[in-house]
Amino acid sequence: MKIVIENVGKTFTSAKKEQVTALEDINFSIDEKEFVVLVGPSGCGKSTLLNIVGGLLSPSSGSVYFEGMMDKEPNLAIVFQEIALFPWRTVYQNVIYGLEEKKVSKQELKEKADFYIDMVGLTEFKDAYPKQLSGGMKQRVGIGRALAVEPDLLLMDEPFSALDAQTRTLMQEELLTIWNRTQLSTLYVTHNIQEAVYLADRVIVLSRHPGQIKSIIDIDLPKMGRGEEQYRDKFERYADEIWQLIRNDAVEALKE
């Protein structure tokens, strides 16, 4: 299975009734088991693009299609920055939410929920309610809920940006461990360059006004352990290359 984003453009009408071109001529693909990160300054259209790929928004031009699905509809799961958990449901009940929609047996539902709750490290908190959880734990519930539906494509929009720096670093490590086990095709949005280099097989750098692809960079570092000392120089070179691509746009974004 491969996700192809072909000539995608998106135009919005602003509050002043002006046409805003958020995205123009976007072409790339996401291979099976590939982790692709979209990075760029504020307002370059990252979220708009993720929402188009996730089917939440329709493009003004171009198309997104899934190759190799036969006639099957693709199964997608999205994790947002602010995870909307049901406060009246426990961790377990939140995780099974997406599965309830699908026709799975009670036994399978329980097995899957337990498996993914364990994967995100929340077995002890299975019966807890969201208000009893820290920010990082809530994000884990959201990730567990997304994984439980075993999606063809996992979409993540700044999932850790509301967390403190230490929790964020730990969650990035955990996400890689989880990814290593599930090998899900993933599209991940961030404005954090270090995070992009840490997680990605490929980084897509967007420019703004209009949002276009400025560069696509293959990260030639081992997926696991790329934060280690021996890779530090190469890691920083990638981060610097991306920053140089984004810098001018980021300065412009600050002025708005």
Ligand SMILES: Nc1ncnc2c1ncn2[C@@H]1O[C@H](COP(=O)(O)OP(=O)(O)OP(=O)(O)O)[C@@H](O)[C@H]1O
């Ligand atoms: N519903 C909308 N109506 C009008 N304009 C919109 C709408 N959604 C997005 N835009 C505009 O499209 C552009 C891209 O927005 P988008 O939120 O996708 O950027 P982003 O890169 O995700 O930004 P950030 O990093 O700040 O979240 C911006 O100029 C934004 O103002």
